[in-house]
Amino acid sequence: MVNTAVTSFRDNFLQELDRTEVIVEFTKKDGTLRKMRCTLADYLIPLEKTPRGSQGAYSEAAQRVFDLDLNEWRAFRWDSVVKWTTLPITY
Numbered sequence: 001m002v003n004t005a006v007t008s009f010r011d012n013f014l015q016e017l018d019r020t021e022v023i024v025e026f027t028k029k030d031g032t033l034r035k036m037r038c039t040l041a042d043y044l045i046p047l048e049k050t051p052r053g054s055q056g057a058y059s060e061a062a063q064r065v066f067d068l069d070l071n072e073w074r075a076f077r078w079d080s081v082v083k084w085t086t087l088p089i090t091y
Contacts, residue, residue: 017040021039021087024065024081024083036067038068062077
């Protein structure tokens, strides 16, 4: 049975990642809390960092995103997300 609350959370989060910058807070494997300013919006990712082919998610358990502060691709586990916040769109 599909948990619609989890599906809705992921769908909403992914829509925002595709649209703009998002601050995601999650617990790292070592137990520390991390805040990451990230996106999947093409216009915010440098052309040389744009993935070739379909490299969106590592698995059902993890999500690959572009870290806008480190200028690199990173991933977080869905079950480690504490909260996320959408930032205003900048052009």
